[in-house]
Each structure stands twice: as C-alpha cells, then as structure tokens.
Amino acid sequence: MSDKRNDNLRAFSTGLKDGIPIALGYFAVSFALGIAAKNIGMNAIQSFFMSLGMVASAGEFAAITLISASAGIIEMIATSLIINLRYFLMSCSMTQKLSQKTSFFHRFLIAYCMTDEIFALSVSVDGFLNPFFTYGIACISVSGWCLGTVLGVLVGNIIPNWIASSLGIAVYGMFIAIVIPAAKKDRFTALLILISMLSSWVFSLIPLLKDISSGFQIIILTIIIAGIAAFIKPVDSSEES
Amino acid sequence: MSSITIALIVITLTIYSIRLLPFVFLKKPIKNRWFRSFLYYVPYVTLSLMTFPSIIHATGNLAGGLLAFVIGLVVAYCTENLFAVAICCCLISLLCNYFLI
Numbered sequence: 001m002s003d004k005r006n007d008n009l010r011a012f013s014t015g016l017k018d019g020i021p022i023a024l025g026y027f028a029v030s031f032a033l034g035i036a037a038k039n040i041g042m043n044a045i046q047s048f049f050m051s052l053g054m055v056a057s058a059g060e061f062a063a064i065t066l067i068s069a070s071a072g073i074i075e076m077i078a079t080s081l082i083i084n085l086r087y088f089l090m091s092c093s094m095t096q097k098l099s100q101k102t103s104f105f106h107r108f109l110i111a112y113c114m115t116d117e118i119f120a121l122s123v124s125v126d127g128f129l130n131p132f133f134t135y136g137i138a139c140i141s142v143s144g145w146c147l148g149t150v151l152g153v154l155v156g157n158i159i160p161n162w163i164a165s166s167l168g169i170a171v172y173g174m175f176i177a178i179v180i181p182a183a184k185k186d187r188f189t190a191l192l193i194l195i196s197m198l199s200s201w202v203f204s205l206i207p208l209l210k211d212i213s214s215g216f217q218i219i220i221l222t223i224i225i226a227g228i229a230a231f232i233k234p235v236d237s238s239e240e241s
Numbered sequence: 242m243s244s245i246t247i248a249l250i251v252i253t254l255t256i257y258s259i260r261l262l263p264f265v266f267l268k269k270p271i272k273n274r275w276f277r278s279f280l281y282y283v284p285y286v287t288l289s290l291m292t293f294p295s296i297i298h299a300t301g302n303l304a305g306g307l308l309a310f311v312i313g314l315v316v317a318y319c320t321e322n323l324f325a326v327a328i329c330c331c332l333i334s335l336l337c338n339y340f341l342i
Contacts, residue, residue, distance in 0.1 A: 017324075018323060018324075020324060021323060021324055021327030021328070024327065024331070025327070041245075042245060046245055046246070046249065049249060050249050050253075053249065053253035053256075053257075054252060054253050054256050056256055059252070059256055063248070063249070063252045066248065066252070067244075067245055067248045067249075070244070071248075073247075073251055076248060076251050076252055076255070077251060077252075077255050080252050080255040080256055081255060081259065084255070084256050084259050085259065086287065087256070087259050087260045088259050088260075088262065088263060089283055089287070090283070090284075090287070091259075091260050091261070091262070091263035091264055092263040092267060092280055092283075093280040093281075093283040093284060094263070094264075095263050095264055095267040095268070096267075096270065096271060096277070096280055096281075100268070100269065100270070107261075107264040107265070107268075108261065108264070110264065111257065111260040111261040111264045112257065112260065114260040116287075116288075116291060119284070120284060120288055121323075123284045124284070161301075162301070162338040162339070163335070163338075165299070165300050165301050165334075165338070166300050166305075166331060166334040166335040166338045167331055167335075168299050168300065169296065169299045169300055169306070169309055169330045169331060169334045170327040170328075170330060170331050171327075172291075172292050172295065172296035172299060172309075172310075172313070172330065173309070173313045173326045173327035173328075173329065173330030173331070174323055174326065174327050175288045175289075175291060175292045176292060176296075176310075176313045176314060176317045176326055176330075177313075177316075177317045177321070177322065177323040177325075177326035177327065178284075178288060178323070179285055179288050179289055179292070180314065180317035180318055180321070181317070181321045182285055184318065184321075189282075189285055192282060192285055192286060192289075193285055193286075193289045194289075196285070196286045196289035196290050197289045197290070197292065197293035197294075199290075200289070200290040200291075200293060200294065200295075201293060201294045204294055214295075217290070218287060218290050218291060221286070221290050222283060222286050222287050222290065225282075225286045226279050226280075226282040226283050226286045227279055229278070229279075229282045229286070230275050230276075230277075230278035230279040230281070230282055231275065233278070234274045234275060234277075234278040235277065235278045235281050
C-alpha cells in the first residue's frame, strides 16, 4: 500500500514539473482572456470562477462573447457544445489509457482535466495512466490559468502586450515536443503529422473552409485523417500499450 | 443571482458534460480494431492540426512564429525534452518581438 502511495506521489510531482510549460502558456493566454472579461464588465471573482470551472480557451472567449451579447440559455448551450466538442474526442481517446480498475471518482476528476494540453501530456505516457500524473499537471497549469485570468482583469494594462503574446507560444512548443518523438519512432505517424499540419494549413487558406470555426475544423479533420489512418494501418494491441 | 452568474454556471456544466460523457460510457477497452486505431491516432492528428499554422500567428509576428516553429522542431528532434522546447520557443518569440516590433 505504501508502495502505491509512493508511486502516486512520484507521478504527481512529475506532473507538477511537466506542467510548468503549460502553466506558462496558460498564463499568457488567460491574461488576454482576463482583459477581454474585464471589457464586458466581469469582475475578478467572476472571471476566476469562469476559468476554474471551464478551463477552456476558445470556450471561455466564446462564453465572454455570449455574456456580452446577453444570449439565451439555449444559444449558450448550443454554442458551447459546438466549440468544445473536440474535448469529447479527446476524452474518448483518454478512456483507453485508463486501467479498467480506475474508479468512478478518478474518472470524474480526469474528465475535468481534459484540456488540449493536459490531455496531450497525459496521453503521451507509456502504458496505463496514473491519474495522479494528470492531477499534478492540472494543479500547476490550472493555477497558471486562473492566476492569469484574474491578473488580466486587475492589471491587464500594465504588462506590455508583446511580452504576454510571446509567452503564449509555449503551448505550441509543447505540442511539438509531444508529436516529434512519436514521429521519430514510426514513419507512418510522421507522415500523419505532416499531412495533418498541411491540411490545417490548407483549411486556413481556402475561402469558405477558413470560415469554419477552429473547433469544428479540428473535429472534421481529426475524424477524416485519423479515420483513414486507422483504416490503412490498424494498430495491434501490443503496439498501443 | 446575476445573469452573468447563471451564464457561467450553464456554460461550465455544458463543457464539463462534454468531457465527462465518454468516461461514463466507455469503461471497457474497445474491441473494434478500427475504432481502437482511430482513437490511438487522434492525439497526434489533433495536436498537429492545432500546432500548424496557428503557431505562426501566435505571437503577432509571422517571422518570429515561423522561426520558433522551425527551431522548436529541431530542439524536439534532438532533445525530446518538453520543457526545453517550450522555453526555446518562448525565448525566440520574445527576442523576435523585442527586436522586430
């Protein structure tokens, strides 16, 4: 039992450490979010709970827009569903990283942690996920996320914009650091990564396609590309674990 | 309750439900080979889609974003270290934004 506790503690502290780049990137993005929230009349407490509860960048920007437009409840739910639907896919993928013994309690908590970045890190571990690794990442990165939002509301005009926006790139650096090692190991994955980047680039250039919201672009392209990849080269159970 | 509070509660619950649903219904390993493979590829595809070309526009400076992307790729290939890559990207975009804007 104490062995297990040690394992959990180690997983948690690894998560705290690996989550630092996420916290950094989150801080920058949520700082901008805080400024936007202040502009529509939200106070520091409201924006703190918004960030703590939603933990979603595009989702929160949409929430701010909806609130400022005094949207109805149905419109709020519908818009949030569409913009955040990619989390559904990520959660589906995540369920396969959990051992069957994982309790409901842990499933409820892990569900809360499913942001793009925390998902990316959690899914990149070998074998089954120790939930405490995800909690470590979530603790530090959600702190950065909430702190950035509140500071954005309170002192948004003090930090120069170019510094805040420079830090926002940290999350993309992290994504690169997750996909590249996988590309090195397997040429098919490398090809898949290349095709994905090219197709989202093409989507961003072509009229009509580029008007699709970014959340939907991700869903459409993920289903098409990962769907075809799974058809061309199905993975064996041994490969996945 | 103010209308902002109600809106925050409604949207928070909506987003959490989206994240929670799969964890409630997909408790067993998926048997279907295609679907299992699909879910295996999802993270790599999604992360790549989100990275490019967004990274280039992330800092408000195209040249800086592109440079950070290329250096990030190289550092990731050589070190496979998450923190090193993230910090390199930040430093490059800070420098580029400082000198170019």
